[in-house]
Amino acid sequence: MRERIALMIKADMGLFHSKKSLAATVSFLVCLMFVPVYGSSYVLDVVNRIGIAVIAALGLNILTGFTGLISLGNAAFMAIGAYSASWLAMRTGINFIFCIPVAGIITAALGMVVGIPSLRLRGLYLAMATLAAHFIVEFLAVHWESVTGGVAGLTISSPTVAGFALDSDRTVYYLIIPTAILSVLFVSNIFRTRVGRAFIAIRDQEMSAAVMGIDVFKYKLISFALSSFFAGVAGALMACQTRIITPENFPISIAIDSLAMIIIGGLCSVIGTIFGAVFLTALPEFLRLATTALAGSFPELIGKLASLKELVFGLLVILFLIFEPHGISAIWQRTKNRF
Amino acid sequence: MALSLNTQLSCHDIRLTFGGVTALDGVSFEVMDGEIFAIIGPNGAGKSSMLNCISGLYRPQQGEIKFDGLTIRDLPPHQRAKRGIARSFQNIALFRELSVIDNIMTGRHLSQRAGVISGGLFWGWAKCDEEHHRAVVEEIIESLGLQDIRRCAVGSLPYGRQKRVELARALAMEPRLLLLDEPMAGMNAAERDDMVGFILEANCRRKITVVMIEHDMGMVMDISDTVCVLDFGKRIALGSPEQIMNDPHVIKAYLGEDDGFF
Ligand SMILES: Nc1ncnc2c1ncn2[C@@H]1O[C@H](COP(=O)(O)OP(=O)(O)OP(=O)(O)O)[C@@H](O)[C@H]1O
Ligand SMILES: [Mg+2]
Numbered sequence: 001m002r003e004r005i006a007l008m009i010k011a012d013m014g015l016f017h018s019k020k021s022l023a024a025t026v027s028f029l030v031c032l033m034f035v036p037v038y039g040s041s042y043v044l045d046v047v048n049r050i051g052i053a054v055i056a057a058l059g060l061n062i063l064t065g066f067t068g069l070i071s072l073g074n075a076a077f078m079a080i081g082a083y084s085a086s087w088l089a090m091r092t093g094i095n096f097i098f099c100i101p102v103a104g105i106i107t108a109a110l111g112m113v114v115g116i117p118s119l120r121l122r123g124l125y126l127a128m129a130t131l132a133a134h135f136i137v138e139f140l141a142v143h144w145e146s147v148t149g150g151v152a153g154l155t156i157s158s159p160t161v162a163g164f165a166l167d168s169d170r171t172v173y174y175l176i177i178p179t180a181i182l183s184v185l186f187v188s189n190i191f192r193t194r195v196g197r198a199f200i201a202i203r204d205q206e207m208s209a210a211v212m213g214i215d216v217f218k219y220k221l222i223s224f225a226l227s228s229f230f231a232g233v234a235g236a237l238m239a240c241q242t243r244i245i246t247p248e249n250f251p252i253s254i255a256i257d258s259l260a261m262i263i264i265g266g267l268c269s270v271i272g273t274i275f276g277a278v279f280l281t282a283l284p285e286f287l288r289l290a291t292t293a294l295a296g297s298f299p300e301l302i303g304k305l306a307s308l309k310e311l312v313f314g315l316l317v318i319l320f321l322i323f324e325p326h327g328i329s330a331i332w333q334r335t336k337n338r339f
Numbered sequence: 340m341a342l343s344l345n346t347q348l349s350c351h352d353i354r355l356t357f358g359g360v361t362a363l364d365g366v367s368f369e370v371m372d373g374e375i376f377a378i379i380g381p382n383g384a385g386k387s388s389m390l391n392c393i394s395g396l397y398r399p400q401q402g403e404i405k406f407d408g409l410t411i412r413d414l415p416p417h418q419r420a421k422r423g424i425a426r427s428f429q430n431i432a433l434f435r436e437l438s439v440i441d442n443i444m445t446g447r448h449l450s451q452r453a454g455v456i457s458g459g460l461f462w463g464w465a466k467c468d469e470e471h472h473r474a475v476v477e478e479i480i481e482s483l484g485l486q487d488i489r490r491c492a493v494g495s496l497p498y499g500r501q502k503r504v505e506l507a508r509a510l511a512m513e514p515r516l517l518l519l520d521e522p523m524a525g526m527n528a529a530e531r532d533d534m535v536g537f538i539l540e541a542n543c544r545r546k547i548t549v550v551m552i553e554h555d556m557g558m559v560m561d562i563s564d565t566v567c568v569l570d571f572g573k574r575i576a577l578g579s580p581e582q583i584m585n586d587p588h589v590i591k592a593y594l595g596e597d598d599g600f601f
Contacts, residue, residue, distance in 0.1 A: 009473045012440060012490075013466075186459040193458035193469060194444070194451040197437070201445050204434035211394055213420030213449040213512065226455060268436065 015188055021336070032177060036170045044169035046285055048241055051173075051180040052234050053277035056254075057261040058187050058270065059230030064259070065267035066196065067223040068203030069118055073111075073130035074231050075254035076137035081107045081232025082239040082249070086154045087147055096159030096240060097175070104233040111228025118220045134252055141247040153246030156239055166240065176237050183230055188270050190226070199223055200268070260313055264320050265327050272329030279328065284309050345372040346408075347548050348393065348516060353402035355388055355572075362388040363399065364572040370516075370565075375542055375549045377559045380569035381592065386552045387429055389569070390518045393550070394426045395419045406516070421449055425514035427505040429521050429552070435494035439485055439504050440476060442493055446511025447472040476511055483507045483537055499530040506537060510545070517541060519551040523558065531555070535562060560584065568592070 016022040035047055060074045085103035089096040117129040141148045148154065158167035159175075166172050190196045198219045201209040210216050239245045257280060265276020287309055291301045301308070324330055348370040355363040362385045370376045378386045391397040393404060395416035404412050411419050425446075434442050451472055457465040480486060483503055488496060493504055502522060509517055522538065523531045535558060541547045553559050559566060560580040568576040568589050576586045583589055 005474070005477050008489075009470060009477065012473065013469060189459050189461035190455065192461060193453040193465065194448050195453060195455055195458045197441055197445050198448060200437055200441075201434045204436055205432050207396060207416075208428070208432040208434065209445070210416040211396070211420060211426055212445045212508070213417050214445070215415075215417045222455060 013192060015192070020339075029181070032181075035177075036173045041169050044173055046282065048169060048173055048176045050278050050281045051176040052237050052241065053258075053261065053281045054180045054274050055183045055230050055237065056234035057258045057265070057273045057277045058183055059227040059234065060258045061262045061267065061270070061273045062187065062190075062199070062230070063223050063227035065262050065269070065273075066191070066203065067199040067220065069115075069220060069223065070123060070127040071130040071227070072127050072252070072255050072259070073114055073133045073228075074258040075250045075252060076130075076134040077107050077111055077228040077231035078235030078238065078254065079137050079141055079247075079250035080110055080228075081235030082245045083141065083148055083154070083235075084232070085236035086156050086239050086245060089156060089159070090154065095161075096156065097161060100179075100233055100236040100240070103236040104229045107232025107235070108225040108229040111224045111231075112221045114228070115221050115224030118224070119217050131252075134255060138247060138250070138252075141250070148247070151246065153244055153249075154239075155244045158243060159240060169241075172241050175240065179233065179237060183233070184270060184274065187230075191270070195219075195222065203268075257313075260317050263317055263327060266329030267327065269327065269329035271332065272327045275328040275332065280313070283312065287312065346370070347372040347406065348550070349403075349405045350389075350393065351403040351405075353389070353392055353399045353404070355385075355392060355397055355399045361572050363392070363569075365402075366569065366572070366574045367402075368567050368574065368577055370548060370550055373542070373546055373548055374564040375538070375551065375562055377563040377566045378550065378552045378569060379554070379556070379559055379566060383571075384569040385572040386569055387520055388572075390426065390520050390550070390552065393419075394424055394518055420512065420514075423512075423515035424518065425509040425512040425516070426518035427502070427509050427520060427522060429524070431498070431501045431505055433493045433501055433505055433508070436492060438490050438492055439496075439507075440473075440480070440489050442504055443476045443479060443507045443511045444472065446508045447476065449512065479507050479511055482540070483510075484533070499526045502526065502530075503534070503537075506534070510541060510547075513545075514547060516548045516550065519549065519553075521552050521554065523553060523555055531558070538562070 016025065036044060039047065056074060056078055059077070060071060063069050063071050081103045084106045085096065085099040088094060088099040088102060114130060114133045118126055121129055142151060158165050160166065164171070166175055198209065198214045201212065201214055202216055202219055206216055235250070238249065242249065261276035261280050262273055263276070264279060265274070266272020288305060291305055291308070295302055320327060346369045351367045353363050353366045366385070366389060378389060380386050388397060392399050395411070395414060403410060406419070406422055406424065411422060434445065437445070451468060453465045453468060480489060483506065485503065485507060488500060493501055496504070506519070506522065519538070523534050526534065538549060538551070539562060542549050551563070563580055566578065566580055566583045567574060568583060570592045575588045575592055576583055578586070
């Protein structure tokens, strides 16, 4: 009896629900190790961008999917991370690698400030407050020239690790992908503990959460901090990848992309976030390939690529909201159960 | 129901209004350590409002609420929970997307210690701590007979089951005072009997003081030590079940209703 309960508890606490899913995850990680060996520079660029998108969307999902606080500030938080890491590295000469977590912490602190209105504001009103934060950051990125370099932006020299320069898509991969994996693991762990349960409790039934002893405002701020930490790290990695950052790197559409990723992937699902990020980062690439292939017969398509992307994104979000509100993660769950 | 003579909760001259509506009008009573205290009254009498004042969801405009002799009047709900006050709701207020276990685990929030970093690393003590509290919750699940639905999302469960999970969640807090808002409403006879058993067990074995709102008069008179009757926000009677049954005010208030009293 005792042993049976102990076994059940172990199973409830585990990250993997079966040996099979553990094996699948391990083989996936092994495959990831071979991407830089066989992948072209183009493939690596896409995969790196996916890695960054995973971290950014994971941050947003903590806040919006798990805690129920709608935010349009993700691009702003990414910008704060990118600028603070770059500025730190340039001013202090500290290795860029170490500037990344510091940038995350700076972004977390500012994220908490943005989260203060969540004490009173809910739903769309809170979304408006985060939107305001976005435009303030955008304004500062253009006008606070001494720090941000204004419209021209900042140029970062490529970071080195043990004399090894991270100056190509292939080498940056070794920074971005492990960070993404660790972020996924960290966030999955959070949702095995009381902190993650408190987030979901606040989202599902705020009054009940307070009565259970959860300090609702404190946990909303923690959620903002955690969320912006990951967005900040994603931004810093983006700076590392592109090596030049300007205000144009962080338009509001980046925030909306993150939102689309978690809606399509699955609100409140870590694995869904990964699916969403992969799907929506790969989709424009796929559209590009498709339009180039069709260019012979429909030459006018090429010029419409950008609007085509927006159209497909919008359509997908609407279709998912109507037919599969739990996103790709629900489809994944059903497929898994069939085996 | 070993009654001690210590007052655990005292509400004095509570007045609560919503715009023009007076929900509570100078209500006072004391709840002894270890007793089962029932609040009854017709619909809209202010019973739920009274519980909300005790658990901190409503702030009365006037009056004093003391728990263990200390005022809790100005504390937010989560700090009252820390002092040892737990509750269930009239309209079930579970965390719909969480499983039965996870719902009950939120009751352990205050006893657990994991923070963001220790939780994110989930290593060493944070893992042991989680394991330990899950074992405590398993005991509660077993004593309330919820084993067969441990992993179900609560939103999908039948009403009677959800009520039971809500009780389990409150018990997981190991409270000293348990506030129950119509714990048996909408249940069938068998479910009611089970619920009465769980409440009595919490009261006798776990020594939890119970303040309960209930419409089932037979049950109230059976298990309560003290009954408080509210009508239009006023306390119209307070005493032992026998006293209440013979109280002319109570009989009048209830005879005014269509469905009678006993
Ligand atoms: N949040 C609120 N806002 C406005 N009025 C309220 C609120 N809560 C309660 N009231 C009013 O206060 C009065 C008492 O309501 P309460 O819910 O406490 O009654 P009750 O005794 O629990 O009734 P029932 O048996 O129907 O549950 C009612 O007139 C109700 O309309
Ligand atoms: Mg009520």
